[in-house]
Amino acid sequence: MDFFVCVNRLGNRITKRRRCVTKAGANHRVNKGESMSCFKQHYDGILTNKNNKMSAPSYYSKLEAPHYQQSLQFCCITLNESNKIRLIGGPPELASHLRTGINRSWPGKISAEQNYFGAHEFKMLGKPWLGSGPEHVPARRLALEIVRVMVKQGWNLVQSVDVSRKEMDKDSMFFETVDPNSVTGLDLQNVD
Incomplete structure (x- = not known):
């Protein structure tokens, strides 16, 4: 050949x-x-x-093998449509911590919560994921608060990607349970 x-x-x-x-x-x-x-x-x-x-x-x-915790876990938080957050694969107690963080950082608060095919879904008043208008600064604070809450609970942000082909769905943030060294901020702009 x-x-x-x-x-x-x-x-x-x-x-x-x-x-x-x-x-x-x-x-x-x-x-x-x-x-x-x-x-x-x-x-x-x-x-x-x-x-x-x-x-x-x-x-x-x-070479020495990398050190990992015995029970390494992964979960995902997705930003859906224009006003929803879904916690996928995380322990149930994370939902209450996220609820507190969302209510602390988002002025519109949470309008509804539901189980969405095994994921815990928060629906917020307003449209934080549009990335423009009067809600763009509080939306960035909300996204940062989500990461901060996860870090405080022992979850490290591994990667943030857009895995959905739906037009109104935004990024998915993947977390793992390891000891984090630092926190990274993110920006919700459509262009770099």
């Missing part, structure tokens, strides 16, 4: 049927053996075995 590799960019992955332009401007076709020998020359820390499979360097086995 033929492989196409780019010889002027050392970080590229060797893949099937990939064409890259070299410094001279021409495509080079090489076989798998040539590409693996080129790879071995440039990356001495990453080794290949007899079957040309990737394996970790030998010094990896001497």
